[in-house]
Amino acid sequence: MRIDVHFTPVGLSAGDLNGRGVVVIDVLRATTTVITALANGAKAVIPAASSEEAVRLTSNLEKDGVLLAGERKSLKIEGFALGNSPREMTPEVVAGKTIVLATTNGTPALVAAQGGDPVLVGAAANITALAKRAREVLEARSELVIICAGRERQFAVEDAYTAGRLVKVVKKGLGKVDLNDSAAAALALTAAYDGWADAFVDSDAARQLDQADLGADVAFCAKPNRFGTVPQYAERRIT
């Protein structure tokens, strides 16, 4: 058995993931936002690689059930209904809606993961339920691929820590599981922090969110197991 972590989607080609079991993590904030929206009753989330693609995708959908959401430099994109804050994804706002979401790192990583089967959406917010599903995938396929969105094509510590927590639980009791360098390092990182909030608080992403007055999102995203939902991405939509 084998677990591979990728700290960014850079270098993954379209065919690399075909038919392989994949988890995508952008814990600050896109995958937390997706999980929250679906747990709160959204019909689907459609990830877009860019804001332009989000607008294009929206024009092909029934207007009244669709919400455009997304951020650039942490802030809501002008003209979009919602930003990328999980705190915006309340039942009142998202129930029954299809959300087209465009973010800087997370939704491009999801789009890059297309071809995986299944593609699971992970974060602290669903870590226990996620680990259970990921373990089933690992046992069925003898391998698991975990893709961190990272930050502007670079390593992001909050995603790596989340990947490490996932690796730790998924491989527990399985005997020898081969890990690539990133998986081994992610696992090592879990010992370096005193829990989710400690791992997230000094990250570059958290600093940027603080500066954008979105520090409350960091606290939201650092709380584990808010939901038992494990969204799955297939046929261009996450449900």
Place this chain on the structure above:
Amino acid sequence: MRIDVHFTPVGLSAGDLNGRGVVVIDVLRATTTVITALANGAKAVIPAASSEEAVRLTSNLEKDGVLLAGERKSLKIEGFALGNSPREMTPEVVAGKTIVLATTNGTPALVAAQGGDPVLVGAAANITALAKRAREVLEARSELVIICAGRERQFAVEDAYTAGRLVKVVKKGLGKVDLNDSAAAALALTAAYDGWADAFVDSDAARQLDQADLGADVAFCAKPNRFGTVPQYAERRIT
């Protein structure tokens, strides 16, 4: 003061490093090889981004003082005088020679670091002397950039560990030094391993070298402070 680590050169643009103090690390094996060659009397090492570029660069140099060296998939490139093993860089072979070196990850990372001032070449083999020079750069410039070559555009644990060891020594006693996510994670990694050999032995790179019957290179590269040389890359050559 600030230290930034990059786990791969991916995403660094030509202008990013202009005039900034840079350390490049590809401990298995390119930067260890460069340090060894220069410590053993080579006149200069010219890094090439590819084997084709190495051949082209060589055709512009005086023939009899030049050695072509390099690897693809760990093995010596056909027709080249030397591979990329530091154990080949003996005084008998390299003294007085200019070596044109092409490797998969390390020399492209060096080429990508052009524009930095200085660009220092680092590995376990020169860690103490390197840390002293890097500390001077940090104190003079208030910042330091450490670029790991990584492995095929992905994170490599042996480079990250070496970067972490460097960060640890360089920032010692300086009070608050800002670290980007990769620098913080590299520093955390140093606590996860029991020294150089332990950090290197299970790496993807070490496994590939073992399979190519080059396991002795891993042991060579894991021994710290073989040399007091800190090579510097400027005007397309390392001296």
